[in-house]
Amino acid sequence: MIIGRMGFIILAGFLLLSFLFALFHMIPGDPAVLLAGDNASKDVIESIRGAYGFDRPLYVQYGTYMSHVVLGDFGVSNYSRQPVLGIVLSRVLNTAQLATLAMIFAVVVSLTLGSLSATFWGSSLDKTVTVGSLVGICLPVFVTGIAGIYFFGVYLEWLPIAGMASWANYVLPVITLGTYQAAIFTRMVRSCMIDALGKEFVITARAKGVAEWRIVLTHALPNAFLPIITLFGLGFGHTLGGSVVIESIFNWPGLGRLMVESVLTRDLPIIQASIFFFAIIFITLNMLVDILYTWFDPRISY
C-alpha cells in the first residue's frame, strides 16, 4: 500500500511541475524584461534571454528542466544563480519547524480545552472555551501577530520581534500561528467528544463505576479520534499555508516568503521548486493520516 502511495506522490509531483511550467509561461511577465529595467534596448533584452537561456524553444526548456529534476537538480535561481535546491531545502526546514511546533501547540491546547469543555458541557468553562475559540477563529493572524509584536516585543520587551536567531524568536510566531489552528480544532474536538460521551459504551462504563477521567481519556477520546485526525491532517496543510503570512510578519526565513518574493520577480526555478515541496509535504501528510487511520480503526484497510 505504501509503495503504491509513493508511486502516486511521484506521479503527482511530475504532473504538478508540468502544470506549473505551463502556467508560468502562460501568465504575463517576462523575466528578461523585468531584469533589463525600463530603458533597456532590444539588444540588451536579447542578450539577457541568451545569457539565461530564455531564448530556447519552450519544449527544450521543459525537457531540460524535467530531465534535471529527475536527477535532483532543480536548476539555479534566475537572478542570484545559486542552486535552487539548496535555497529551497533550507527554507523548507524553517517552515517545517514553524508549522510543526505550531501544530503541536494547537493539538495540545485543543485536545485539553476541547475535552474539558465537553466533559463539563454547559458549564461556564465550556462557555468561555466556546466563545474564546470563536474569537480566535475570527481574528486573522496578521492582526494577532502585529498585536503580539507590539505588546510583547516593543512594549514589554520580553520577546524578540523578527528572525529565528534563538528559542525566544520561536515563541511569538508559533503561538500566533498555533492559536488560530487551536481555535478551529477546539470546536471540533469539543463536538466530537460531546458526541462520544453520549454513546452507550460510556453509559455502560459509568454504570460499571469507572472514574470519570478514565472514561474521558481511555473510552471517549480514542473513539472521537477518527474525525479529529482527519482535521489535524488538513489543519497541518492550512498551517503551512498560514505560515506564508506569519513568515512575512515575523520575518521568518521560510518557504512561503521565498515563494511570494519569487512570484513577484518571476524567478521561475524557485517558484516551481517551492510549490513542488509544499505539495509533496501536503501529500505526505495526507498519507500519514491515512496510515494513522488504520492504526486507530483496524476495520479500515487500503
Add this chain to the structure above:
Amino acid sequence: MLPRLKNLLGSLAVTALLASSAAVAQDAAKPQYGGQLIYAQSGEKFTLFMGRSTDQSGQDVWLHACETLVELDPKNEIKPLLAKSWKTSPDGKTVTFKLQEGVKFHDGSPFNAEAAAFVFNEAKAKKFIYLPLLEGFEKATADSEYEMSFHLAAPFPALLPTLGYRPLCIFSPTAYKAVGEAGLATKVVGTGPFVHTQFVKGEYTIFEKNKDYWQAGKPYFDSVKIVIVPDAATRTAMLERGEIDRTVQLGDLELARLERNKSVLVRTVPSTRQFYVVLNHKVPMLANPTVRRALNYAIDKAGIVQSVFAGRGASLMTAPTLMEGVVGYTDMRAAGEETIFPYDPDKALALMKEAGYAFNGGVLKDPQGQPVKLKLFTPRGATKGDYQIAQLLQTFLKQVGITAELTVMESAAFSSATNLGPDDAKYDMALLSWGIPTADPDQPMMYFTHTNAWKPYGANRMFFSDAEIDRLANAAHIETDPAKRNALVKQWMARLLVTAPVIYLPTLNLGLAGRTYLKGDEILAVDNYPAHFAWFDKAEMERQGVKR
C-alpha cells in the same frame, strides 16, 4: 550615618555623571569606532552582479564594497572617488581620468587603469544592462598605470553623473575572470570600505570592515548587516525595539508614529521618483494635446498628496519631468501657483470644449456624441500608494464626465502589459512611476519623451512624438557648454507644458528612520541612503538600552 553615606554616594554619582556627560559632549562630534550597523531594507536586489541589475531598490548594497569613479553628493554635485580628477579633450570625445594610486581590490589585486578600463570594455562586449546609459561609448584605454581614457563617438555631457550611478562601480577583474557573472551574482568584490563576506538570499548580507581601506581612518563600523524585512510594520517595530538601527520605505502613518519616539530620528526629502499617467497617443482622443492638457488640469494633485501620502509622503511637481536636484532644472510653475497644471476642473472642461468635446449632464461626449470611456491600467503595490492614486484618478476624471475603467495588476504582470509596442499596447492610460538616478536630464530627454524611445525598447509608453522635443533633446545630448545645455533643457520643459505627453503627478518623498545614536548617515537621490561612513554614539546607544 546611613542616610549621610547615601547622600555622599549620591553626590559622588552626580559628579561622575557630570564628568562622563561632559566627555560624551566632547566625543559626540567626533566619529567613534566599532559596532555593527543593522540596516533593514524591504527587498533585495535581483542579483548582486552590477552588469545584470538595474532595479533601483537598495543600491546601497554595492556602495559598501564597490566604488564608482565619481560620486554624487547630497546636492547632486560630482565629487571624485576612485578618480582623483578628469579632463575632457577639446572635441569632447575623450575624457581622461587620473585614478587613485595604491588602491587594492578586496581579493588583493591592484586597482589601476587597466582594471577600470577592463570593466567598461567588458560592459560593452557583454552588453551589461547599464550600457545604454553610456551613450556613444566606444572603448576605454589604460594610458598609463593610473590614467584611463574614455573614448566616445560624440561628446556626451551626462557621462560624469552616469559614472556616479552605483551599478557602474569598478569590480575586480581578477575575481570576475575567476568566477564569472554567476559567481559575482552573490558576491561583490571591489575596493570599498567594507568587504562583502556573506550573502543569504532573501535574508541578509554582511560586510566586514576593510582594514586596508584607502581613505585613511574610515570606515567606523566593524561591520554592516543589511537585513531584508518585507513588512513595513515589522520594520517599524524592530526599529522601535532597537533590533535594527535604521530602515527605509516606511508608510507615512508609520513615520508619523515614529516621529513621536524620542529615540528615533525621522527624515523626509523629495526624491526624483515621480508618478505620472501614461497617455496612449495612439488612441485618437489622446493624440490631441489640448485634451491632454485638459486631463492634467482635471486632477487634484494636492488632494492626492493629502489623502494618499498623509500630506507628507509626496511633493507637488514644480516642472514637468524634472525636479530640484536634477541638472538643468528650473521652476516652471506659473506665477503664484503651487504646481504645474494646478487643479482647475472648469479650465479642463473649457479645454475639452475647445477640442470638440461636450459636457452634458455629468457626461463628457466626444464629437461623435459618444460618452468618453478610457481604460486605466494600474499596478498594485509596485510603488507606495499606486493603487490608491489610481482610484482617486478615477474619481477626478468622473468629475469631468470621463469614465475610467481600472485594470489592476500585480507588478510583474503590469510590467509586461506596459512593455509592448504601439500596435500591441492595450491601455488608454497607465499609472507609472520612474526615477532619474543619474540626476541628469539626459535620461528623460533621450529615453522618455524621444520618438526613438517608443516601447518596446525605451520608456516612451505614450508613443509620443514631437519634432521640437526630439530636436531639443538631440541638441542637449551633445552640448558640452553647461549654460547652453541648461537653456535647451528649459526649452524642452516649456515644450512639455504645451504638449503634455503625460498627466503629471506628485513626486515621492524619501523617508528614512533611524535611531538617534546613529550619526553621519545621509539620504541621496533615488533609493540611496548611504551609511557606510556613519558611526554610533555609544554613550547614547547605551542610554537607550540597545545592546548587541
